[in-house]
Amino acid sequence: MTGAAPEASHIRMKHSLAALLLAAATSLAAQTPSIPIPPPDPKIVALREAALKDDYAWDIVEGLTTEVGPRLAGTEAEARARAWAVAKLRSLGFANVRVETFDMPVWVRGEEKAWITAPFPQPLVVAALGNSGATPPQGIEAELIGFDTLAALEAAPEAVVRGRIVFVSHAMPRSQDGSSYGAFIGPRARGPSIASRKGAAAIVIRSIGTDYHRNPHTGVMTFEPGVQPIPAGALSIPDAEQVQRILKRGQPVRMRLLMTPRNIGTRQSGNVIAEVPGRDPNAPILLVAGHLDSWDLGTGAVDDASGVAIAAAAAKRVMDAGRPLRTIRIVWFGAEEVGLFGGLDYRARHGKEPYHAIAESDFGVGRVWKVDSKLGKVREAEARALQAALAPLGIVPGSLELADGSDIGPMLADGVPGVTLAQDGTRYFDLHHTPDDTLDKVDPESLRQNVAAWTTMLAVLSGGLEPHPKRRPRR
């Protein structure tokens, strides 16, 4: 997930605040529903249990991360990912597999190095933030000025910032629902613009993350209109704490920074779409999604090869079990990380079509622990049935009035009904946007629990599955 789009981060923040208030009431309500819930459909139970042995999702995550690797939006690597995706989705038997392309501006990483040059010379590990400005090829050197919070930077007089390299050290805590990300993303999202406005030579922030490894967390930021781009980087968390210790010694601290990313102009990205055709072509559809692009530092196993894999594996399992009433549409969005370009392009083309529900998996591979939905008051029975069907997977009933997602965020904000299978994100920000987001971080059992949850959700919302006419089951 990018988290940088206003829609997505606002929704996540509201979500978490509301969650605190609603938790008790909602869970009580779930235990004493006002609407009778039908007994579990044996077909759905069987699908759910079988999905706990799923291998489709692992095959997709392993294949995409191994055979494509990092796939930055708008690059040839993302184009290879689309070709891989089309081949994979076709081989799984989905219908209407296609790519919808769109153009977008592309920023690519260059060299990136940082050093403390005084008083204690030593190298640091840094990564440019997406859309960072560049230093000259020989780098820059300037005094470093530290701020504990973004508010402190905002309050600082121009005179103390001008010509210096700004460092913001505020530290994101862990949270299960990821709400701390939205709450602490300020230095990345807004810090560069604030620093530039005050005449800073550059800005480096403590990575927005929760690990202690020498792997910086990149992520997109956008300079506000009229603001001069400056070099903007993230230090790994051990490096950020090292800089804090050095600053605490009280001597003037100087940093050298070399960062040579560049904007390479307009390039093509695209969304990869596939379908399980429903029996009723006029029934509002189910959309399940993830995003195909990744940041360039890792192979995007967790963000978001796992998400596309979970969505597709669930659709595959339902498709093989029978013919749903509603069409299930899988969308593997392009260019999520760098600004939700794929989600916005999809919404422009397809936002007005009728949807029964939309859902996106883009929060790693932690176990699904809660189901939130926003299907509308008249569909409360359906929402309750969904909660009941998911409960055996250890999933607690959440809100009936909330849903979120990254690429689908704008459509949710438009009022499209949505479901969120909330994953445990306690350790998600150890890896998020770092070189460490690699296949070894994917727990196969947790991935299977996700597939089981998504399979169950599709089965419940599908309008019922009927046997495939005149052909043998696919496996």
Next chain:
Amino acid sequence: MTGAAPEASHIRMKHSLAALLLAAATSLAAQTPSIPIPPPDPKIVALREAALKDDYAWDIVEGLTTEVGPRLAGTEAEARARAWAVAKLRSLGFANVRVETFDMPVWVRGEEKAWITAPFPQPLVVAALGNSGATPPQGIEAELIGFDTLAALEAAPEAVVRGRIVFVSHAMPRSQDGSSYGAFIGPRARGPSIASRKGAAAIVIRSIGTDYHRNPHTGVMTFEPGVQPIPAGALSIPDAEQVQRILKRGQPVRMRLLMTPRNIGTRQSGNVIAEVPGRDPNAPILLVAGHLDSWDLGTGAVDDASGVAIAAAAAKRVMDAGRPLRTIRIVWFGAEEVGLFGGLDYRARHGKEPYHAIAESDFGVGRVWKVDSKLGKVREAEARALQAALAPLGIVPGSLELADGSDIGPMLADGVPGVTLAQDGTRYFDLHHTPDDTLDKVDPESLRQNVAAWTTMLAVLSGGLEPHPKRRPRR
């Protein structure tokens, strides 16, 4: 620790094998000692308990890693570390603080990058091994050939290796005593020479380590006499497993490798020495040590700022408690990582002096869990008293016929009496020689337990502490 010197790794390997055989017998013997052990000396008990609140060691680790940072042997950074060390040891009140310099050949890292170019183009994370040869500035590209073990590389015909880049994937398991390091270091220690002899263009190995982060483990290797240096690097463990997956697809795999380290000729390194003068200048001395240099990728917090800190903090605590019979000599060795140059220089100058015991802390900050010693049969009572005094720290009695250490390894091999306060190394090789060896990895409580163990050891072996004449206690 370097582990590459034949002495050290052989000793550790023998140690671990012998440990298995001796464990039961030794621990039984410890429970039923044939020699009566005197009741605990209250002065020693008080020293041990006070050391569990030690801050001296943390101050040294924090200071050295912050104010110097990485300190590769023979570089100006190591020279700054020596200056820092002299000032710190003097400020702690030690006597005879001095540097003994020596010359050594110095190898420094350059650029290092690797990519799979076919069939699935993607970047990899690599670090050159110490003494690696260099590629041309534009890098090399060649077919990659994989071997599961060093034995498989050794058995391979020249024809399949010549002109290719060799990849050895064998994987080191965890072990509490670090014995798996000695057993699995072959690809780093010997792989480059074997590959070069067979005409390989370069070699990359799976890092000799136990973590799953994108941080390669460097470490020294030496080309055998007459062997042409070739580029030799370590892939991070996630990268190594990625390459294995790519190779398993069965298509020809090509790698591009850019690695530009260089030998910069002879430079100066040195050992920093300080003393707690004993009441009897003729009594055989106690030597406690660690090494001051570190690899260049991290700040060497665990390897081995912690070791020098533990040794010095223990000596400081004993010094402040009273005047020992024997002189305690602290040695912070230079140039350990790159070939035990400091240890060998010290041995050449001081190896023939009389030592009551020598000990080195160079295995991280894991808790001391066992005490081994080799003081000789006639000093069994002293060894048993040491075991008894350490037991309340959760330290089990180990062998009476084994001691090991890195810089002190050659002197131990010469027959000098030694003590090993064996640390739990289960997670040591997650960090060893990687960028991740930083201060945040040091657990203050574990560091204190180490200081308590070393303080106790010095107190037991010191020949008794007498009050400082005519001066106030130092604190």
